Amino acid sequence: MKKILKIAAVAAMVLGCSACSQTQEEEISWQDQLIEENTLIVGISPDYPPYESLENGEMVGFDVDMMAELEKYLGVNVEFEQMTFSTIVDAVNLGQVDVGVSGFTYDPERQVLFSDPYLESAQVILTKKDSGIESAADLSGKVVGAQLGTTGADAAAEIEGASVELNQDANILVEALKAGQMDAVVVDLLVAQNYEESDSSLVVLDEPLVDEENGIICSTSNELLMDALNDAIAQFKESDAYEELKTKWGM
Amino acid sequence: MIKAEHISKTFQNVKALDDVSFQISKGEIVCLIGPSGSGKSTLCRCINGLEIPDSGNIYIEGKQIDYTDQKQAAEARSKTGFVFQHFNLFPHMSVMDNMILAPMKTLHMSREEAITKARELLSRVGLADKEEAYPKKLSGGQKQRVAIARSLMMNPQIMLFDEPTSALDPEMVMEVLEVMKQLAFEGMTMVVVTHEMGFAKEIASRIVFLEEGKIIEENTPDLFFSQPQTKRAQDFLKKVLY
Amino acid sequence: MDIQEYFGKCLEIASNPENYKTLLIGAVYSLIVASIAWVMGIVLGIIGASLKLNKNKFLRFLGNCYVELIRGTPMLLQILFFYLIMPTLITLITGNAFRVNKFVVGTIAIGINSGAYSTELIRSGIIGIDAGQWEAAMSLNLSHWDMMRYVILPQAFKQVVPPMVSEYITLIKDSSLLSTIGAVELLYSAQIMGANYYNYLFPLMMAGVFYLVMTFVISSIAKKVERRLAESD
Numbered sequence: 001m002k003k004i005l006k007i008a009a010v011a012a013m014v015l016g017c018s019a020c021s022q023t024q025e026e027e028i029s030w031q032d033q034l035i036e037e038n039t040l041i042v043g044i045s046p047d048y049p050p051y052e053s054l055e056n057g058e059m060v061g062f063d064v065d066m067m068a069e070l071e072k073y074l075g076v077n078v079e080f081e082q083m084t085f086s087t088i089v090d091a092v093n094l095g096q097v098d099v100g101v102s103g104f105t106y107d108p109e110r111q112v113l114f115s116d117p118y119l120e121s122a123q124v125i126l127t128k129k130d131s132g133i134e135s136a137a138d139l140s141g142k143v144v145g146a147q148l149g150t151t152g153a154d155a156a157a158e159i160e161g162a163s164v165e166l167n168q169d170a171n172i173l174v175e176a177l178k179a180g181q182m183d184a185v186v187v188d189l190l191v192a193q194n195y196e197e198s199d200s201s202l203v204v205l206d207e208p209l210v211d212e213e214n215g216i217i218c219s220t221s222n223e224l225l226m227d228a229l230n231d232a233i234a235q236f237k238e239s240d241a242y243e244e245l246k247t248k249w250g251m
Numbered sequence: 252m253i254k255a256e257h258i259s260k261t262f263q264n265v266k267a268l269d270d271v272s273f274q275i276s277k278g279e280i281v282c283l284i285g286p287s288g289s290g291k292s293t294l295c296r297c298i299n300g301l302e303i304p305d306s307g308n309i310y311i312e313g314k315q316i317d318y319t320d321q322k323q324a325a326e327a328r329s330k331t332g333f334v335f336q337h338f339n340l341f342p343h344m345s346v347m348d349n350m351i352l353a354p355m356k357t358l359h360m361s362r363e364e365a366i367t368k369a370r371e372l373l374s375r376v377g378l379a380d381k382e383e384a385y386p387k388k389l390s391g392g393q394k395q396r397v398a399i400a401r402s403l404m405m406n407p408q409i410m411l412f413d414e415p416t417s418a419l420d421p422e423m424v425m426e427v428l429e430v431m432k433q434l435a436f437e438g439m440t441m442v443v444v445t446h447e448m449g450f451a452k453e454i455a456s457r458i459v460f461l462e463e464g465k466i467i468e469e470n471t472p473d474l475f476f477s478q479p480q481t482k483r484a485q486d487f488l489k490k491v492l493y
Numbered sequence: 494m495d496i497q498e499y500f501g502k503c504l505e506i507a508s509n510p511e512n513y514k515t516l517l518i519g520a521v522y523s524l525i526v527a528s529i530a531w532v533m534g535i536v537l538g539i540i541g542a543s544l545k546l547n548k549n550k551f552l553r554f555l556g557n558c559y560v561e562l563i564r565g566t567p568m569l570l571q572i573l574f575f576y577l578i579m580p581t582l583i584t585l586i587t588g589n590a591f592r593v594n595k596f597v598v599g600t601i602a603i604g605i606n607s608g609a610y611s612t613e614l615i616r617s618g619i620i621g622i623d624a625g626q627w628e629a630a631m632s633l634n635l636s637h638w639d640m641m642r643y644v645i646l647p648q649a650f651k652q653v654v655p656p657m658v659s660e661y662i663t664l665i666k667d668s669s670l671l672s673t674i675g676a677v678e679l680l681y682s683a684q685i686m687g688a689n690y691y692n693y694l695f696p697l698m699m700a701g702v703f704y705l706v707m708t709f710v711i712s713s714i715a716k717k718v719e720r721r722l723a724e725s726d
Contacts, residue, residue, distance in 0.1 A: 143592075145675075148688045149687070149688030149691075149693075153688070165595075165675050166685065167674070167675035168673070168675075168684060169673065175573075175577050176576070176577060178581070179576075179577040179580050179581045179584075180580060180591065180592060181576065181577070181580060181592055181595075300631075301628050301632065321637075325636075328631070328632060328634045332632070335629065335632075337625050339626060339628060340629075342648070343647050352633075352643055352644075353634060356636070356639045356643070357633070357634045357636070357639075401633070402632075405633060
C-alpha cells in the first residue's frame with residue numbers, strides 16, 4: 001500500500017505537474033516515505049566505539065542512545081539493521097534502510113543527504129594573541145603542543161615544519177603556552193574556547209585544523225525525512241539528554 | 252702543673268661541679284673517687300676542655316686556658332692525653348692507623364717515625380702483634396691498652412683517665428691497671444677517675460674525694476683509706492670496701 | 494573487544510622489537526635523569542648538611558628552610574614550578590621570552606628535591622656518629638678539618654651508603670614524573686607507545702618491568718658494596 005503511494009508520488013513529480021505536486025507534497029509526509037509503516041529502519045555498523053559497538057551481543061554507544069532519544073521526537077519505532085560500514089551508504093540509496101547512523105562525518109563525495117551535525121568538534125589552534133600566528137602555515141619552525149593520543153596530536157603532526165610536543169594533560173599544555181614554553185597548542189574546540197574565555201591573552205584561530213562533525217545520512221530522494229530528522233536532532237541537542245549522553249560516552 | 256679554680260658546671264639543673272678548686276703538680280698521681288654523679292668525671296673532662304665550665308678558670312703550667320679558643324685549646328691539649336671509659340678507638344681504622352693518625356697530622360711526624368714509635372708503644376702495652384687488627388677484633392682490655400698507647404703517641408706531659416676500667420669485664424681490668432701502674436712508675440703525671448680502690452691505694456700520691464659536685468676530702472691514700480676525716484668519706488668507703 | 498583480541502594486541506606490542514628499543518631509550522633517559530639528580534642531590538646534601546650543622550644561626554635557618562620547603566611540597570609541583578613558573582618570572586623580570594629545556598629543568602627540579610632528602614641523610618649520618626669519636630679526635634688534638642676528614646665522614650659515609658642507594662632507586666622511579674611535562678623518559682615512552690597502539694595499559698606494564706629490572710640490578714650491586722664496606726669494620 002505504501003509502496004503504491006510512493007510510486008504515485010514519484011509519478012506525479014515525474015509528470016512535472018508542479019501545481020499539483022505542491023499539493024501532493026503537503027499531503028505526503030515523511031512518515032509515508034518510510035519503508036515500513038511507523039518504523040525507521042536504521043543501518044548501523046557496530047564496530048566504532050564509542051559511537052556504536054557490540055557488548056555481549058547488545059548494541060551500545062552514543063548513536064544507539066541518541067536514536068532512542070530521536071525515537072521520542074520522531075514518534076516512530078527505531079529498528080536497527082546491522083551491516084558493514086561500507087555498505088550503509090549503498091543500503092540507504094537502494095532503499096533497504098531509511099537512514100544510516102554510524103558516526104558519519106561530512107564528506108561531499110558520499111552521494112547521500114547529511115543531517116545537521118549531532119556532534120561537532122574540531123581540533124583548533126590555540127595561541128597567544130601577540131604571537132603573530134594567524135594560521136597553521138605560520139607554525140613552521142614553531143613548537144606546537146598537542147594532547148597525547150588525540151586526533152589533535154595527529155593533526156599537529158601534519159603541520160609542516162612544526163615541532164610537536166606531546167603531553168597527557170591539556171591543562172599543562174595551555175599553561176606551557178602561557179609560560180612561553182610553546183608557540184601554540186592544538187586542542188579540542190570546546191576546550192580551546194573555554195581557555196580563550198578565561199584568559200584574554202589567548203586566542204583560538206578561526207581556521208580549524210580538523211573538522212569533526214557527525215551526521216545522519218539518508219537517501220538524496222528523502223528530503224522530507226531529512227527535515228524531520230533535523231528537527232528531531234535540534235530538539236535532542238536542546239535536551240538535557242544530549243549533554244548526559246556526551247558525558248556518558250566521553251564525547 | 253694544672254690548676255682549676257672555682258669550677259662550676261650545671262647539666263640541665265643538676266649541679267655537676269659546684270665551685271671546685273683542684274691542682275696537680277708534676278709527677279703526682281691523683282685519683283678522683285666518689286659515688287657516681289659526684290662530678291669526678293666532669294672535673295676530669297673540664298681539665299681537657301671536653302666540657303666547658305659555666306664559671307671558673309683552668310690553668311695549665313700557669314697559663315689560663317680558654318677552651319672555646321681553638322688555638323689555646325690545641326696548645327693545652329698538646330700537653331694532655333685523655334683515656335675514655337669507652338676507649339673511643341676509631342672503628343674504621345686498624346690499630347696502627349689509630350695510633351699514627353694524630354701524630355702525623357698534628358705533630359707532623361713522618362709516617363716511618365710514627366710507625367716506629369707506635370710499635371714501641373704497642374709492645375710496651377703488650378700488643379705488638381695487634382697492629383694490623385681492627386678494633387672490633389680486640390677485647391675490651393686490649394682496646395683500652397691501645398687507647399692508652401694512642402694517647403702516649405702525642406707525648407703528653409699529663410695523662411687523664413676517665414674511669415678507664417669501668418666498661419671492662421672484670422678479668423680484663425688487671426691488664427689495663429698494670430699498664431697504668433707501669434706509667435706511674437715511669438713518673439707520668441696522672442689524674443685517674445676510678446672505682447678501683449685497691450689501685451688507688453697502691454699508686455696514688457693523693458686521693459681527692461668528691462660528692463655532689465664538691466671536694467669533700469683530700470688526703471694521702473694511706474690516711475684516706477685508714478682514717479677518713481669526713482662522715483661522707485667514711486660512709487662511701489663503708490659501701491665500696493666491704 | 495574480547496579477551497582473546499586483547500591479548501592478541503598485547504602480543505603484537507610485545508613481539509615488536511622496535512617497542513623494546515623505544516622503552517630502552519626511555520630507560521636510558523630515566524637513568525640519566527636519576528643519576529644527574531642523584532649527584533646533584535649529594536652535592537646539595539653536603540652543603541645542606543653543613544648549613545644545618547653550622548654554628549651560625551642564619552646558615553642553620555637557611556638549611557632548614559631549604560629542607561622544609563622541598564620536603565613539604567610535592568615533587569610534581571616543584572617540577573611544574575621550574576617548567577612553568579620560573580620561566581614566567583624570568584620573562585616578567587627581564588622582559589625577554591625565556592624558553593627552557595624540559596629535560597634540563599626537570600632534572601634540576603628532581604636534583605634539588607633529592608638534595609633536601611640527602612641533606613637529612615647526611616646530617617643524620619654525621620650526628621649518628623658516637624660523641625666519643627668526636628671527643629677522642631678532639632683530645633688527640635686533630636684539627637676540625639682532619640677530624641671530619643679522617644674520623645667522622647668516613648664513618649658517616651658508611652652509614653649513609655645504604656639510604657643513599659635507596660634514594661637513587663627512588664629517583665629512578667620519581668624521574669617518571671617528568672612525563673607530566675612531556676620530557677622524554679621511560680614512562681613517557683610507554684605513554685607514547687600506548688597512544689600509538691590505542692592500548693594504554695600494556696605498554697605501562699612493559700615499562701614497569703623495565704623499572705623493576707633497573708632497580709633490582711642497582712640494589713643487588715648496592716648489597717655487594719655494603720657487604721664489602723661492612724667487612725672493613
